[in-house]
Amino acid sequence: DVKVTQSSRYLVKRTGEKVFLECVQDMDHENMFWYRQDPGLGLRLIYFSYDVKMKEKGDIPEGYSVSREKKERFSLILESASTNQTSMYLCASTRGQPQHFGDGTRLSIL
Amino acid sequence: AQSVTQPDIHITVSEGASLELRCNYSYGATPYLFWYVQSPGQGLQLLLKYFSGDTLVQGIKGFEAEFKRSQSSFNLRKPSVHWSDAAEYFCAVAAPGGYNKLIFGAGTRLAVHP
Numbered sequence: 001d002v003k004v005t006q007s008s009r010y011l012v013k014r015t016g017e018k019v020f021l022e023c024v025q026d027m028d029h030e031n032m033f034w035y036r037q038d039p040g041l042g043l044r045l046i047y048f049s050y051d052v053k054m055k056e057k058g059d060i061p062e063g064y065s066v067s068r069e070k071k072e073r074f075s076l077i078l079e080s081a082s083t084n085q086t087s088m089y090l091c092a093s094t095r096g097q098p099q100h101f102g103d104g105t106r107l108s109i110l
Numbered sequence: 111a112q113s114v115t116q117p118d119i120h121i122t123v124s125e126g127a128s129l130e131l132r133c134n135y136s137y138g139a140t141p142y143l144f145w146y147v148q149s150p151g152q153g154l155q156l157l158l159k160y161f162s163g164d165t166l167v168q169g170i171k172g173f174e175a176e177f178k179r180s181q182s183s184f185n186l187r188k189p190s191v192h193w194s195d196a197a198e199y200f201c202a203v204a205a206p207g208g209y210n211k212l213i214f215g216a217g218t219r220l221a222v223h224p
Contacts, residue, residue: 004153031210040119042200042214043154058211090153094210097142097161101153 002027004102006091012108019078021105023091030095032074034058034066037088037104049074081109112137114201116215123191124223131186131218133201141203143184144212145175148198157199160184161206171195196222 007022025032031050035043035058045058047066055066063085067075074093078085086109092099113136123129135141142161146154158169165177175186184201201215 009151033211035214040216042114042116042216043202043212044214045211048211092154092212097204097210098144098156098159099210099212101146101155103151103153 002029002093002100004091004093004100006089006102006105008105009103010106010108012110013078013081014110015081015083017078017081019081019107019109021076021078021089021091021107023074023076023093023102024072025074025093025100026072027093027095027100028071029093029100030071031093031099032068033092033094033099034064034074034076035090035092036060037090043090046076083109085109112141112203112205112213114203114213114215116199116201116218118218119216120219120221122221122223125193126190129186129188129191129195129220131199131201131220133184133186133215135182135184135201135203137182137203137205139206140179141205143175143177144202144204145169145173145184145186146200146202147171148200148217150197154200157186191220191222193222193224196220 003026033048034046049068065077091102145157202212
């Protein structure tokens with residue numbers, strides 16, 4: 001079975017902090033994704049990566065950046081956290097379809 | 111622009127009753143179609159997918175979905191709901207090829223009465 005592991009299930013940070021969310025997959029997948037999930041809005045794509053050191057903006061990249069130094073790891077970075085970034089963040093990976101998801105990180109920015 | 115609409119935000123059914131969750135998409139060609147389920151506090155689990163061929167697809171946990179090209183729909187069904195089916199359900203589409211990006215609907219939250 002594919003395993004996508006997100007480093008934290010719950011995280012509480014303060015406004016202005018730099019926040020790192022980590023995601024690791026164990027299936028040598030080329031493609032990895034970061035989504036945020038908000039009630040009534042479903043999942044929205046923040047960034048994705050199709051190879052090491054490659055990244056593409058999704059639909060809502062503002063206020064976020066990403067890093068992919070190794071194939072198995074894809075990090076989401078909140079450069080200066082704000083309260084409107086309080087949300088559930090989900091990571092996914094795939095070689096083709098379908099995507100496989102981690103359990104999510106519920107992030108609260110105070 | 112591509113989009114996915116799930117018209118029902120909340121649905122409540124009785125245990126043992128049948129279920130249909132609606133999904134309509136807007137896309138220029140036939141996309142890949144998916145249904146995912148999310149239990150509270152969990153990530154998304156794939157229920158079923160449609161790429162091509164038979165328009166009635168079977169998934170896990172007794173779910174099925176039917177692709178109707180003329181209606182741009184991919185509705186999810188289950189003949190008899192169990193209390194453990196209470197969760198949020200997401201319909202998603204992807205363009206064949208490309209970077210395998212998914213576009214999600216807003217989700218339908220299912221409650222099951224005993």
